[in-house]
Amino acid sequence: MFKPFQTAAVLGAGVMGAQIAAHLANAGLTVHLLDLPAQSGDKNAVVEGAFKKALKQSPPILFTEKTAQRVILGNYEEHFDRLAKVDWVIEAVVENLAIKQQLMDRVEKTVSKETVISTNTSGLSIASIAAGRSKSFRQHFLGTHFFNPPRYLKLLELIPTADTDPQVVERMQWFGRMYLGKGIVIAKDTPNFIANRIGMFVAMLGLKGLTEQGYSIEEVDTLTGTLIGRPKSGTFRMADLVGLDTLLYVSEHLHAAVTNDPDRDMFKVPDLLRKLVETGSLGTKAGQGFYKKVDGEIRSLNPKTFAYESAKPLNLGNIDGIAKLPNLAERLQKLYHHKGRAGEFFRHAILATLAYSANRIPEIADRPVDIDQAMRWGFGWELGPFEIWDALGFDTVLTDLRKAGLAIPAWIDQMRQEGTTGFYQENGSAYVPGEYFVPLTAATDEIHLADIKANPKAVLWHNSEAALLDLGDGVVLYDLRSKANTLSIKVVDGLLEVMDWLETHDYRGMVIGNDSDNFCVGINLAEVGKIVQLENLNPFNRSHKVIAELLTKVQTLVQRIYYFHKPIVAAVHGRALGGGCELAMACPHVVADAETYIGLVELSVGLIPAGGGLMRMARWIGNRAVSDAPGDMLPFLKKVFETIGTAKVSNSAQEGIELGFLPPTTKIVMNADRRLYAAKQAVLCLDHLGYTPPPRNPIPVLGQPARAALELMAYVMHQGGYISDYDRSLANRLAYVLTGGDLTAPAAVDDNYLLGLERDNFLPLVDSPKTQERILHMLKTKKPLRN
Template sequence: MFKPFQTVAVLGAGVMGSQIAAHLANVGLTVHLLDIASPTGSKNDLVESAWKKALKLSPPILFTEKVARRITLGNFDEHLDRLRQADWIIEAVVEDLQIKQQLMECLESIIQPETIVSTNTSGIPIRWIAKGRSESFRKRFLGTHFFNPPRYLKLLELIPTQDTDAAVLDRVKWFGERYLGKGIVIAKDTPNFIANRIGIFVTLLGVKAWAEQGYSIEEIDTLTGTLIGRPKSATFRTADLVGLDTLIAVADHLYQAVPNDEHREIFQIPDVLRKMVANGMLGAKTKQGFYKKQQRQILSINPKTFAYEAAQPLNLGELDAIAALPLRDRIRALYASSGRAGDFFRQTTLEMLNYSAHRVPEIADDPQDIDLAMRWGFGWDMGPFELWDVLGVETVLADMQAAEMSVPAWVKQSFYPSVTAEEEKAVWKNAEAALLEMGDGVLLYEFRSKGNTLSNKVLEGFAAALSILETSDYKGLVIGNKSDHFSGGANLAEMGMIAQSGDWNAIATLISNFQELLQRIHYFPKPIVAAIQGRVLGGGCELVMACPKIVAAAETYIGLVEVGVGLIPGAGGLMRMASRAAERAATETPSHVLPFLRTAFETIAIARVSSSAVEAQALGFLPYDARILISGEHRLEVAKAEVLHLDRIGYVPPPQNNSIFVLGQAGRAALEQIAYVYEQGGFASAYDRYLASRLAFVLTGGELTAPALVSEDYLLQLERESFVPLLRQEKTQARMMHLLKTKKPLRN
């Protein structure tokens, strides 16, 4: 057990330094962010300007705006004395060895003898930076290479030197995993460490196929993106985001730094790429690189004319059948396919696997560390050696031999020996949901519908799960799944089909049953815990709000987004938001309740989705006793432990809430005035304003002329009575159809 860090200093407020500081503040640390003093004006002008720029980044770097209060800005001329308070100092200044060494010399004369110092460099050997420092300093020094953006990318490469104390490395690893939610990989002090060494190689394979082999940008991005389990930014969109000048600088550095690399020539940049940079085509930062957006059209550069042109039809054969397969089958099918698509994938995959094999033990002792680095740092679903196993070790070796590729002697068998594991026992299941045993008397209800939507089969499964739980010895239930996103909400396709048929009674029954189900969950006599992550939208949000206990990944994006499809929440979401607004107020007087109700109203009216679980608490979607995990990968286990804890102490469901304070007609008028201002300001359409009026109607208690106490059933009835008439509206149906066809909202 190690002592956690409490105060951290980040030196350098550039793109990475500011974001590292933000993530440290997100997890509750006191952070000092320092940079060089401004030569004119206030000495803090440079650091303040850099921090303001960082706060405008999208996606946001802070869980909530209040997190910024944990960060104190300063400069090297006036505030280095603050470093005496720091438990950990992270250097993220300009990539200049002399500057870094001078800074380390300065630090050694200031900091406490137990303070740990690390560098976030990605291109300079770690050992060089601490050269000349005392043995005590070198023992407390290492590389901590965060990946951009550090809030969202899981990988943290730790790079010890020969002098780094093992206990120091272990403490940073422990803290990084437990407090920062990072996936830790121990890398060797080699050029660009693990992930970037492999990543730049793979990127340049794509660039050279474009420059030399006649594949188009769109073809290569199709074959290196989601089709093979990698981010949709694929090769060229990723390169544009990184910056083509940065790509060239990294490749040039690597070419000089790895003279014994058997694949060294890959780092020789094609002339066409250098010409692009010379012409100011740097990528996203100059709004033109491999891609350029022009009048809502995405164009790509022609390597012969340097003109930006519309994409030509892909010449890759029929990929639809392959794309429909599960990932592992998709990989095998693409590797085995004939034609240009298969040729490209086979060749680049063989080269990538061969290169990765040659990097063991140079950059990492364990091939699994390379896999983890690529998954956590680059968002790959499978690392190189996992991919190799899927294709078959012997198959790949034979193909490498046929291609006259040298293979390291250590590669002989499967990298991941198969382990027979018992599948979780299914107590009940249908085509889109399952009730599983987690062990120790706890059940897991898992939806498996497309997008984890709350389809009819999922809702039927909920009813079955609760009946089984109620009539058995099981202790409680976890609601969750292992996918990236908890739930996309109601199944609009199913609801749209019923609406098209005109069976409004069926819709009314569906809404009533959904409300009853969520009320049953809320007041169930055994503990039910929701384990959530990623997107939690619409009906999924209402489901979570109904659960008495919640475990949430910090990266949870939750919201009542029904207005986007021309509806209002109809399964208790408005009832619970009205209740929480009144509960959060100091007293049950209109002037105290209205500010909280106004926040709820505006949040729902603009279909706002939280940018984190922490913000979801402030918006009222999550209670303040929700358990928030910086790393959500253990959410199901934590939720199970929560069920067992509640059972052990004698779980008692929440008391019936039959006295919700609502504001009546005056409150409704105040909320409708807000909607009017939104419309007049051009921020909302006339139909948006109409939908907002229906929200206000329910949130304030309907036709009540004065503030009053009402029951949950009263507000649920208002929800039902408002929902079905909206679904009958042509503009609502148009919004639903547009979202289903384009996956984009229509604000008609």
């Protein structure tokens, strides 16, 4: 067991330093962010300006605005002595070896003997930065290479030196994974370590596709984006986001540093990139790079004229069918064997990437899995290079590498001689050169549903869109599997059926969750739209009986979950929107990934929450206020009205708690891979303590006087042009429910009273043409319509 870090100091408030400090604060640490003193005036002006700028970034670097209170600003002249009392010092100053060495000399003279010191350098030698320092210092020193943005990218490369104490490395692995939510890869002290070394090679392949192979910017981005399991930004949008000046610097540095790399010339800076940087076209931060927004249109660079032009049709042949295949391995295989320009580009690029990755072992890493994890966690690839190799077929790729004349390292030939057919085995082992197949160390505090699903006996019940899985120890999981993780009719019916099952079987409790990208994005709007269309065809049926029955079913379900006699825990992550938010709110106990984006967004599609969301928010208002007096409750009521009326979604799980969408007892896990495990443990803990469901306390509401105050808020917004006529109408319905309907004075009501108000104010909206327009627009564009 290691002691977690509680305090840290980050030296350098630049782009990375400020963000690293912010993420440490997200994790609960008190962080001192220091930079150079200003030459005149307030000596904290430099660091304050840098941090203020960082706070304006999108997406935001902090979980909540309050998190900034844990970042204490300072300067090297007045506040360097603070380092004597911190657990961890991270250096993130300019990439200049002499400056870093001078700073380390000063750090050594200030910190305690037990302080861990690390550098966030992305290219300089870790050992050289610590050169000249004492043995004790070097034992507590290593590289901690965060990826930008540190809050959102999972990879943390740890780069120990020959002198780094193994206990320090183990502590950093443990803390990084558990408290910072990182995927840890141990890298060697080589130029740009693992991910950036491979990533820069791949980026240069994309650039050459434009400058040497005749592919357009849009074609390259199409062939290097989601089609092949990489971020939609592809090559050139990603370059714009990173900054073309940064790309130029890294390329120049790599070319100078990797003198023994046979593929060193790949890192020569293309003339096109150099000219763009020289002319100030630095990418997103400069408003133009490879792309530029002109009159609302995204245009791309013509590399010959340097003008920005409208996108031309792709000349890649018929790849639409490939793009629609849900299985990535199948997409990769189809594209690899494609006869047109698309296949030609992909084969050339992927063979070069696989050959380069293989030849960097053991230079940058000893194991293929290290490279795969680095690319998945650092660059957002769904599959790493060697996983792609397996997907395409080991022998197929090896044969084509030979045909292409690409260098093949001896260890790959050794694999072939051993008769192996891939880098990974179904039993969880991975190939390690010189060691054959080695079992991958499985974390004991993670649950992966692929492992559960592999056992047929673990599936206790299922339909086409959900399943009940046995997690062991008397705990079951309701696994949402609907398209896009919507709250479909089959998901609702299945959960009602599972509740009956849980009632009669000897299990301790249940987790509701899944292992896909989102917890639940809300009601299935496509199903609602079809029901409305079918019922509108019958002129004698305008009551929307099916919708009413579904709504009653949902309300019955959420109440049953909340007051169930066994613990039910929501394992929330990603987006939990609308009905998905209400499903999470129905669970009295929640484990949430830190990156949870939750909210009641129904007004954006012309509806109001009606699955218990407004009822629970009314209860939250009463619980937050110090008393039931209108003066105490009204500020919280106004906050809820504004939050739901503007369809606000939390920026994090922590903000979800502050907004009232998650209970204050929510357990937040920084590492999403631990979410299901933590939820299971919560069920067991609650059961062992002797579980009792929440009490059925009355809910205080404020009646018509408070409703008038909320309607005035909507009126002012409408008069200011911030909301439409229909938005105001919806807001008035929202106010009506939250304040208790026609009650003329404050009163205490029960759950069913407010659920009835939800239902009565939801159903008429389904008939509204404006609501139907909003639903249709959302289905078509994935964007809200403000009609």
